[in-house]
Amino acid sequence: MKKIVVHVREDGHEKIEAVLEGLHYTVSLVQDVYQITIYTPDENLDELIEKLQSVLDLRYNENMIEVSKPEFVISSLLKRAEKKVEEKEEKTPVEKLVDQVKGYSELDLEKLALTSIAGLVALSGLLLDNQTIIIGAMLLSPIMGPIYGFSVYAALGNIQNATRCLGVLAALLLGVFILSAIASFLINLIIPLTMTEEIATRLVLNPIYSLMAVFLGFAAALAFSKGTTEVIAGVAIAAAIIPPTVVSGLVLVLQPMSLITSGVLVAGQIVGLIAGALVAVVLMKIEPRAPQDKAAARRYRIGSIVTTVILFTLLLWITALMWM
Template identity: 70%
Template sequence: MKKIVVHVRKDGHDKIEEALKDVHYTELLLQDVYEFTIFTPDEHLDDLIEKIQNALDLRYNENMIEVSTPEFVISSRLKRAVKSIEKKEEKTPVEKLLDSIRPYGELDLEKLALTSIAGLIALSGLLLNNPVIIIGAMLLSPIIGPIYGFSIYVALGMVRESLRCLGVLAALLLSVFALSAVATFLINLAIPLPLTTEITSRVVVNPIYTLMAVLLGFAAVLAFNRGTSEVIAGVAIAAAIIPPMAVMGIVLVIQPPSLIAAALLVGGQVVGLIVGALLAVAMLKVRPRSSRDRAIAQRYLKRSVALIVLLFALLLWITLIMAE
């Protein structure tokens, strides 16, 4: 259950009243501003906010919409109204999505530290040929954030913010690559390092890895949007990127000719995850509220999807050629 409080000037009263004609609400006049209070099931919040926002002129400071979650509400009329409402799938409001993904477009020391530590732990597991250690490293990496943020921003047509998320993703992956290369170089000076099974399995080019990444990106973003913990949902994405990125650093030092195959694997994984994330966001029907913004977002989304699919097809083609 959500509580919506709408403040509107007198000149906008009739429009709000018309927008709420099929909704149970209470109304108060506070000086020169009307206050409408509405209680609605979570499933209907997004549609109701859209109706109110279309009727409310937010250019005036007095006009505003406030949404909160009450502890409980006791009302026989509201209880009857809720029973009469047809149940539908709950949809997260755009405003809430934007608020939740804002940190993913910012690069900070904590993200770099967690990703770097995850990369070093994955490196240890790769060198020790220990898959348990590699899996443990995935619990630390915040890689899902920038990918999820990018897919949401693309769907909303927010170009600058989506590019910022890609920049954060690139910086995090490069930190893993650089640290893995430096650590491998230093360890190799003291102890000759062999190519373990866990390493060699990640320098074999196979298109199945790329297709698997699409499924992982789709499932992880869908689960994350449904309220699954970022750590749990992020394990799938981190498992697809962090170890191959660490392998790139390892083979750069130990076996440079394998660097191209390792880079292709990483590129295919990253593009596959983004394709899967965009598919999930499209299924969730994330879009701006205004028709003008929707048109802009649609154009940007189509161009972005076309470019990413082209890159995906190119990587898949190269992977197939090298796998033969």
């Protein structure tokens, strides 16, 4: 159940009430601004927001739409409304999705710190041949955010922020790679390092890994859009990227001839995750509300999908050749 409060100037409240015909709502007048309060099942929220935006002139500062979730509402009318939409699929409003990802196009110290710590913990697990430590490191990594942010911005045709998300992802992974290489070099000066089984398994190319990444990207993006926290939705994503990236830095010190193999594995995982996330946002029908923006967004979305498919196919082919 959602609570929607529409603030509208006196010259526009009749249009709002016309859109709400057949729904139960209350109207109050506060200092020449009408406040119209509507309660609606979650499944109707996206459709109702679209109708309200079509008649509400947001160029005026007084006009706004406020959406919140009350702890509970007791109403026989709302109970009947919920029964009517039990079979209707809930769609997350695009405004909420944009609000979720708005911080993922910016690189900050917190993201760098969490990803770096996750990389060092994963490095410890790899050197100790301890899978539990490796998995535990994934709880710290915010890698899912930029991937999900890119897929949402790509669907909306926001080229600038989509590119920034890729830049943040590249910076985080590059930081993990450099830090793991430096740490491995310093540790190796004191304690000679050897290739453990956990390291060796991440130097074996297999096309199944890339295909698995597609499913992980799809599942994580879908879960993220439904409000699942990043820590939970991103663990699988981090597990697919962080350890192979750490291994790339480690083999740069211990076994440089394996760097190409490790790099191909990391690239395949990244492109696979992005491909899965793009599939998720397409199936969720994420697009701008404004008709004039939909065509441009569709072109950019198709371009992103085609580019990702080409890269994924190429990496899958290279992986298959090196695996055979």
